[in-house]
Amino acid sequence: MKRLNFPxxxxxxxxxxxxxxxxxxxxxxxxxxxxxxxxxxxxxxxxFIGLENYQTLLADGTLHQIIWNxxxxxxxxxxxxxxxSIGMALLVNAKLPGTALMRLSFFLPTMMPMIAVAxxxxxxxxxxxxxISQIFVLFGLQPINFLGSASTSLWSMMAVAVWKEAxxxxxxxxxxxxxxxxxxxxxxxxxxxxxxxxxxxxxxxLLKPTTxxxxxxxxxxxxxxIDHVIVMTKGGPNNSSALxxxxxxxxxFGYRDSAxxxxxxxxxxxxxxxxxLIQFKILDRKTHYQ
Amino acid sequence: xxxxxxxxxxxxxxxxxxxxxGPLANMLLWAFTEVWYFPHKLPVEWGFGFWARVxxxxxxxxxxxxxxxxxxxxxxxxxxxxxxPAGYALARGRLPWRSLILVAFLLPQAFPSVAVHINIARxxxxxxxxxxxxxxxxxxxxxGLVFSVWIATAAFSAIDRELxxxxxxxxxxxxxxxxxxxxxxxxxxxxASAIFVFLQSxxxxxxxxxxxxPDIMTMPLLLFTASMEGxxxxxxxxxxxxxxxxxxxxxxxxxxxKADVLAKVGS
Numbered sequence: 001m002k003r004l005n006f007p008x009x010x011x012x013x014x015x016x017x018x019x020x021x022x023x024x025x026x027x028x029x030x031x032x033x034x035x036x037x038x039x040x041x042x043x044x045x046x047x048f049i050g051l052e053n054y055q056t057l058l059a060d061g062t063l064h065q066i067i068w069n070x071x072x073x074x075x076x077x078x079x080x081x082x083x084x085s086i087g088m089a090l091l092v093n094a095k096l097p098g099t100a101l102m103r104l105s106f107f108l109p110t111m112m113p114m115i116a117v118a119x120x121x122x123x124x125x126x127x128x129x130x131x132i133s134q135i136f137v138l139f140g141l142q143p144i145n146f147l148g149s150a151s152t153s154l155w156s157m158m159a160v161a162v163w164k165e166a167x168x169x170x171x172x173x174x175x176x177x178x179x180x181x182x183x184x185x186x187x188x189x190x191x192x193x194x195x196x197x198x199x200x201x202x203x204x205x206l207l208k209p210t211t212x213x214x215x216x217x218x219x220x221x222x223x224x225x226i227d228h229v230i231v232m233t234k235g236g237p238n239n240s241s242a243l244x245x246x247x248x249x250x251x252x253f254g255y256r257d258s259a260x261x262x263x264x265x266x267x268x269x270x271x272x273x274x275x276x277l278i279q280f281k282i283l284d285r286k287t288h289y290q
Numbered sequence: 291x292x293x294x295x296x297x298x299x300x301x302x303x304x305x306x307x308x309x310x311x312g313p314l315a316n317m318l319l320w321a322f323t324e325v326w327y328f329p330h331k332l333p334v335e336w337g338f339g340f341w342a343r344v345x346x347x348x349x350x351x352x353x354x355x356x357x358x359x360x361x362x363x364x365x366x367x368x369x370x371x372x373x374x375p376a377g378y379a380l381a382r383g384r385l386p387w388r389s390l391i392l393v394a395f396l397l398p399q400a401f402p403s404v405a406v407h408i409n410i411a412r413x414x415x416x417x418x419x420x421x422x423x424x425x426x427x428x429x430x431x432x433x434g435l436v437f438s439v440w441i442a443t444a445a446f447s448a449i450d451r452e453l454x455x456x457x458x459x460x461x462x463x464x465x466x467x468x469x470x471x472x473x474x475x476x477x478x479x480x481x482a483s484a485i486f487v488f489l490q491s492x493x494x495x496x497x498x499x500x501x502x503x504p505d506i507m508t509m510p511l512l513l514f515t516a517s518m519e520g521x522x523x524x525x526x527x528x529x530x531x532x533x534x535x536x537x538x539x540x541x542x543x544x545x546x547x548k549a550d551v552l553a554k555v556g557s
Contacts, residue, residue, distance in 0.1 A: 009383025013391065016376035016439060023432040024398040027409030088306075102303075104540070105310050111536040113493030115510040116529040119517050123320055123526070124313040128328035131316045163309065224402045227495050231514060245404050252408050253500075265405045272402070 028269075034262035046259065053263040062239060063247070063264075069154055070223065070244045073161075074275075078218040081162045082211060085169035090199075092170070093177045103174075110167035118231035121160045122147075125232070147233050150240035157241050160228045165221060169214045176210040177203070216276055223272055244268050320526035340523035344531075351528065354507040361423070361508065362491040365430040369438045369487045372431075374480065377442025378472070395439045403433065404496050411500040421505035429497040434487035441486075445479030446472065489539055493532065 035053050040046030057063060092103045109117065124130050125146040133143040146156040180203055188198045226246045229235060235242030235250060242250070248268065252261030320326070324335035344351040380388060398406065410429055411420060419425035449472060457467040495510040502508065507515075509532055517525035 006384050009379040009385050012375035012379035012383070013385075016372045016435065017391070017394070019372060019432065020395060020398070020435060023410055023428065024401065024406055025394070027406050027413065028401060030409055030413070031405065091302075091306075102306075105307070107540060108537070109310065111540045113495070113510065113532050113536065115493065115495040115513055116532045119513060119525050119529050120313045120317045122517060123522055124316045126522075129326060129330070131312055134331055163313075224404070226404060230496075230499075231517060245402050249404060249408065258408075258412060261408065265402075265408075268402060268405070 031262040031265040034259055035266045037259055039257055039259040053260055054267075056260060057263055057267060065239055066242050066244055066247045069240070069242060073154060073158060073243060074219060074222040076155075077158050077161045077165075077222050078215060080158070081165045081169055081218050082214055084162060084166040085214070086173050086204075086207070088166060088170040089173035089177055092174055106170050107167045109164050112164070114164065114225060114227040115231065117160065117164050118228035121156075121163075121228070122232050125156055147241075148237060150237050153233050153237065153241035157228055157232070157243075160232075161222065161225065164225075165218065169218070172210050172214055173207060176207050180206050212280070215279055219275060219279060220272065223268065244271075317526045317529060320522045321530055323523055340527055344524060344527045350507065351512060351524070351531075354509050354512040355531065357506060358492055358508040358510075361427055361430065361506075362488045364427045365434055365491040366484050366488050368427065368431045369434040370480065370484060372435060373438035373442045373483070374473075376439050377444075377476075378446050378468075380439070380443040381446035392440070392443065395436055398432070398436050404500075406432075407497045407500045410497075414501055420501055421503065423506060426498055426502040426506050426508070429501050430491040430494050433494065433497065434490055437490070438480075438483040438487055441479050441483035442476070445476040448479070449475045485539060485542075489535060492535060 036048060036050060037046045038044075038049045038052070088106045092099050092106065112120075124132055127133055127143065127145040127148065132146065136143045144152055146152045184202055184206075185198055188202055193201065223243070223245060226243055226249065229241060229243055229246045230249070233241045235246050244264070245268065248261050248264045251264060252258050319333060321340075322336050322338070323333035324337040324339050326333040326335075343349065346352065379385070380392060385391065407429065410432075414420045414425050414428075419428070453475070454467050454471055457471045458464070462470070493510060494508075495514065498506065498508050498511055499514070502511065509528060513525055513528040513532065516522075516528060
């Protein structure tokens with residue numbers, strides 16, 4: 001069959017593109033436009049105010065804390081998820097008895113809906129009767145109210161995110177590990193390199209393309225997933241576990257300030273784009289293999 | 291005799307097992323609890339009382355399970371109706387901006403979905419779609435589309451064009467060729483995307499939360515409400531029900547996890 005002619009292809013694509021534009025691209029553009037307008041009320045219709053919303057944004061003290069939270073969250077969860085997933089991939093790749101079961105267990109958290117994961121961890125962290133509290137008591141330690149105290153709430157969120165994501169990244173690393181030519185490792189072994197040296201000098205550099213892919217995905221996810229914040233802490237106590245997207249949600253629905261919510265959305269997208277760019281640049285420079 | 295090398299490995303595996311299954315075990319305890327309060331280490335009373343409440347016909351849970359499944363079915367149908375023609379056009383069409391269109395379909399994946407949902411909720415509010423069945427189906431469909439269009443495009447691109455040409459040469463009409471040759475061959479990929487879209491819709495929380503509340507109750511929303519009310523038993527049972535399709539799906543795709551299939555991803 002010859003290629004589909006142009007008019008027919010366009011007809012087939014009209015509906016999908018319209019749906020996509022109406023429900024994802026239009027809302028995105030609308031955020032950008034809204035960010036230059038004031039919040040309309042019944043008495044005062046919204047009017048063009050230029051960069052005023054952005055001035056509010058710069059002066060917003062809560063936002064500073066939230067940016068710090070989000071940054072810390074990304075800085076900790078991304079490397080942690082990467083390190084853990086490489087570790088799990090190595091374990092599974094080692095061809096020991098029971099690897100099929102291990103692979104399934106590692107992958108299990110990834111398959112679970114985020115909302116269920118958030119609740120599972122809510123019970124796990126529960127002060128007093130939660131399993132973690134009980135283990136602390138078992139070892140004679142003072143139990144901690146993980147979600148209820150400002151010093152631990154963000155870290156508790158991080159643990160959930162890494163738990164959920166590492167299994168997915170493991171799959172990509174597993175695939176990459178199996179593509180590492182065995183003769184390279186063999187040659188290094190003959191030259192007298194130990195297993196640790198082989199891993200850091202041969203395997204890890206070969207995994208770089210996968211790491212780029214995983215790192216970018218982990219970065220995007222660290223900003224996009226907030227189900228657990230909504231379920232477990234609602235950003236509290238005292239905004240200690242609020243992430244940027246959660247703040248947008250709170251401003252838009254809690255304070256009903258959709259103009260400022262839009263401004264924050266634009267800010268977040270810019271930030272995300274910038275960071276993805278930097279990440280690509282840094283990691284790309286070190287990627288020698290394609 | 292146990293070799294010394296096994297000891298650190300066993301400790302690592304034990305830690306992994308605890309970290310992965312500890313939270314799950316905690317949830318299972320709650321699912322079979324009648325009464326549990328501090329300082330008891332284990333539930334004070336065990337039982338199936340809350341299971342009976344969840345599975346009560348016409349109960350809240352059964353209603354929301356029903357809602358979730360019906361919504362997911364509609365989402366899959368809508369996604370397939372849109373993505374099959376689109377995928378076919380993108381795979382076979384003579385299109386000038388093909389890659390641009392594909393990127394446009396991928397873009398929402400990078401854009402924070404909650405931000406989109408918030409805006410959709412506002413737009414839907416204007417059309418009176420908030421709290422309606424159609425509104426929720428639309429929100430889920432938009433999310434599923436990103437994925438299903440890409441998969442459909444890949445599935446159609448992978449089909450050997452000569453088979454289609456052979457069918458045409460012996461006199462089959464283009465439409466007949468599509469339905470007897472092309473579509474059946476693309477079916478595995480399309481089915482995979484349908485399953486994925488189904489699960490995604492079943493598990494979707496934030497979009498439903500923004501657009502559907504308070505009139506459309508789905509399983510994830512019920513789970514959220516139960517846990518906010520401090521009803522950990524109902525929340526655990528609901529979470530367990532939600533896990534069933536995911537785990538089932540995982541067992542199906544388990545053979546694909548053997549990695550040679552995924553070897554090309556990301557590199």
